[in-house]
Amino acid sequence: MELVLQGYDLFSHFDGSSVSPPKFAIVDEEGATSELTATYKDWIRTDKALLSLLIASLSDEALEYVIGSQTAREAWLHLCDRYASVSRARINHMKTELQTAQKGGDSIKRFLLRLKHIRDQLRAAAVLISDDDFVIAALNGLPPEYAIIKTVLIARDSPIILKYFRAQLLAAEQTAETRIIHHSGLYAANSSPSAPPSSVASG
Structure with a gap:
């Protein structure tokens, strides 16, 4: 998956080289506002999608180490910390x-x-x-x-x-x-004992 993400220039969300842009718009006269910037919303949308992709690719055991992660970077670091000591x-x-x-x-x-x-x-x-x-x-x-x-x-x-x-x-x-x-049915049928022929008593 890492190679694929690098090919699409998306691995930066995992290695930390892509950081979240400013969350709120800044107006010169008023300073920061409560309006979210378009670049922030796009970044968050991409990061959440990548986090979901990572989680979907993990086994149940590995999943335990990323539960609660809010960003792709955070989940990736948890996994790296868990498996970094592998000899x-x-x-x-x-x-x-x-x-x-x-x-x-x-x-x-x-x-x-x-x-x-x-x-x-x-x-x-x-x-x-x-x-x-x-x-x-x-x-x-x-x-x-x-x-x-x-x-x-x-x-x-x-x-x-x-x-x-x-x-x-x-x-x-x-x-x-x-x-x-x-085959089991055929074997059972073939191995069943045959009923002995009935004898007719002569009078």
Whole structure:
């Protein structure tokens, strides 16, 4: 996200280089008035939007550290303070954890949230994980029943939007669950003991 914001010249709200302009208009004869300046209102509107964007991108754990923040800069500083002491060994551990994470018995939703949490921690430590790397990490952690969707997504020529990626995995999860239920039903039907043939007594 930092690179995107820098590209649009908006990261200045986070690093402090963009400061709030004067809040009230100043008239020479009267001094400050109660009328808000247009530049202040525009700045506040942009800052609140960026603060909302930052909050929406955080995991539940990271969210705890920005609750109550009034500006994008304040929230960013809280995150920096929280994760500034992350050691190089810890960063390497989180990278390995991201690359080797397995879905296991988790749902797709929970698995992706787990990966997102690791990514958030790395981002707070100034280590950026691209969307492509996130997608690859998620695909590598899927069990064999997701082989088809893995092949399809890996073979894509263009990058995949994370929202679309999540939707594809959720659909694949539903298909896998339906297949398991179907196979379980067939197994139960085939393993049921057959009723013994009835014998007819001869008179």
